[in-house]
Amino acid sequence: MPEWTSPPLSASPSTPFQTREWLALVAILLGVVLSALDTAIANTALPAIAADLQAPPATSVWVINAYQLAVVASLLPFAALGDLWGPRRIFIGGLAFFTAASLLCAFATTLPLLAGARALQGIGAGAVMSVNIALIRQLYPPSRLGRGVGLNALVVGIGFTLGPAVASLVLSVASWPWLFAINVPLGLLAIAFAVPTLQRSPRRGHGFDPATALLTALTFAALILALGAAAQREAWALVLLPLGVALLAGGLLLRRQAGHPAPMLPVDLLRRPMFALSTITAMAAFAAQGLAFVSLPFYFEAVLHRNPVDTGFLMMSWPVIVALAAPFAGRLSDRHPPGLLGGVGLSLLTLGLASLALLPAEPQTWDIVLRMAVCGAGFGFFQSPNLKALMSSAPPERSGGASGVIGMARLLGQTTGAALVALCFGLAGVHGSTVALALGAGFAGLAAAASFARLWAAH
Known part of the structure; x- marks a missing residue:
C-alpha cells in the first residue's frame, strides 16, 4: 500500500x-x-x-x-x-x-x-x-x-x-x-x-547498498585521518596507511556505484558546472574559515598578547556579523546571481584575512574588531547565496544528495583548514598563526575566483 x-x-x-x-x-x-x-x-x-x-x-x-x-x-x-x-x-x-x-x-x-x-x-x-x-x-x-x-x-x-x-x-x-x-x-x-x-515523501525505486555506504564512510574517515597525521608531521606510515585506505576505498566506491541513478558519492551532480563550482567555492571558503578560527586565538594571545577573555570577545565579532549578513544576503540571492554575491563576499573575506595578518604589533581593539567584521560580512555574503546555488542546481529528487554535499564540503574544508594550521605551527613556530591567516586569505581568494566563474558557467 x-x-x-x-x-x-x-x-x-x-x-x-x-x-x-x-x-x-x-x-x-x-x-x-x-x-x-x-x-x-x-x-x-x-x-x-x-x-x-x-x-x-x-x-x-x-x-x-x-x-x-x-x-x-x-x-x-x-x-x-x-x-x-x-x-x-x-x-x-x-x-x-x-x-x-x-x-x-x-x-x-x-x-x-x-x-x-x-x-x-x-x-x-x-x-x-x-x-x-x-x-x-x-x-x-x-x-x-x-x-x-x-x-x-x-x-x-x-x-x-x-x-x-x-x-x-x-x-x-x-x-x-x-x-x-x-x-x-x-x-x-x-x-x-x-x-x-x-x-x-514517497519511497524511491532505487535501493540502498550497505557496501557502498561502508566504502563511503571508509573513504572520508581515512582521508580525514591522513590529513590530521600529515599536519601533525607524524611518521610517514601513519600518513600513508590511511591515505592508501582512502584511495583504495574511493576507487572501489566509484566502480561500485557506476551507473547508479542516485550515487551515494554524487559524481553525477558534480558533472553540472554550477554545482561543481559551488562545491569548490564552499570547500575553499570553509578551509579559509578553518584556518582563521583555529589560528586566531593563538594569534591574539601569543602574538598580540591579549588575555583569554579579550580573545573570546574578539572572536565573537566574526560570527555575529555572519549571523546579521546571512539573511540579508539570502534575500538578495533571490534577485541577483549567487556567483556575483558570493564572489564579492569572498573578496571581502580575502581582504579581511590579509588585513588581520598585517596588523601592527600593538593594534587598538577597534582596529581588530573592524577587520574581523569585514571577514564576517564577507563570509555571510557568500554562505546563503552559495547554499541556494547548490540546491537550485540539483534536481528536486536529488535534494538529499545535494544537502549531503553541502555538509561534506563544509566539514572537509574546515578540517583541511585546521590541519593546515597545525602544519603552519610546525613549520613556522610562534609565527605559524600569521602564516595561517595569510594562507587563509589565499584560500578565500581561490573561493572568490570559483564563485565569479559561475557567472560564465550560467551562460
Whole structure:
C-alpha cells in the first residue's frame, strides 16, 4: 500500500507561512542549532573534561575527533537514504539518535566511554546535517529559497556564536556532563515539532547498498585521518596507511556505484558546472574559515598578547556579523546571481584575512574588531547565496544528495583548514598563526575566483 504523501508546505511565493509551516521550520532550525552549538560547546569544555576524567590533553582530543569522524563518515550515506526514504525520516531518526547519545555523554565516566558516546552523537548529527537543507527546500518555493537558506545560515552563526558563552555559563554553575544533558530537552522538543509537521515523501525505486555506504564512510574517515597525521608531521606510515585506505576505498566506491541513478558519492551532480563550482567555492571558503578560527586565538594571545577573555570577545565579532549578513544576503540571492554575491563576499573575506595578518604589533581593539567584521560580512555574503546555488542546481529528487554535499564540503574544508594550521605551527613556530591567516586569505581568494566563474558557467 503506497505511503501517504503530504502536499507541499508552501505552494506559491505569495502564500504566507501557516502554523504548521512555522512549527516545521522551528523543528529544522532546532536540529541545526543543536549540532552547531554542540560542536562549539565541546571545544570550549575540553580542558574541563580532560581534567575531570584525568586524561592527557593529546588523548582528550578524541572527544572532538570521534564526533567529527562519525559526522564525516555518515553524512553521505544518510543523504542517500534521504533521497530513498525521504528527508523527514532521516531527520527525525537523527534527532532521536543525537538526543539519546547526548544522554550517554552526560553519564560517561571515562574518556573511552565519552569518546564512544560522542561518536554515536556524531552519527545522529550527520543524519540531521545531511537533510536539513533538503527539508528547507520543501518549505520554500524556488523564488524564496534564498530566504530559507539565509535563515539556516543565521541559526548556524548564532549556534557558533553562543557556544563558548553557553559552555562558560554552564561550567560556572555545574559540571561538564550538564553541557550534554541540556541537549535532551531541546532534542525532544525538536522531535515533538517535527513528527506532525515535516512533509512526508514517497519511497524511491532505487535501493540502498550497505557496501557502498561502508566504502563511503571508509573513504572520508581515512582521508580525514591522513590529513590530521600529515599536519601533525607524524611518521610517514601513519600518513600513508590511511591515505592508501582512502584511495583504495574511493576507487572501489566509484566502480561500485557506476551507473547508479542516485550515487551515494554524487559524481553525477558534480558533472553540472554550477554545482561543481559551488562545491569548490564552499570547500575553499570553509578551509579559509578553518584556518582563521583555529589560528586566531593563538594569534591574539601569543602574538598580540591579549588575555583569554579579550580573545573570546574578539572572536565573537566574526560570527555575529555572519549571523546579521546571512539573511540579508539570502534575500538578495533571490534577485541577483549567487556567483556575483558570493564572489564579492569572498573578496571581502580575502581582504579581511590579509588585513588581520598585517596588523601592527600593538593594534587598538577597534582596529581588530573592524577587520574581523569585514571577514564576517564577507563570509555571510557568500554562505546563503552559495547554499541556494547548490540546491537550485540539483534536481528536486536529488535534494538529499545535494544537502549531503553541502555538509561534506563544509566539514572537509574546515578540517583541511585546521590541519593546515597545525602544519603552519610546525613549520613556522610562534609565527605559524600569521602564516595561517595569510594562507587563509589565499584560500578565500581561490573561493572568490570559483564563485565569479559561475557567472560564465550560467551562460
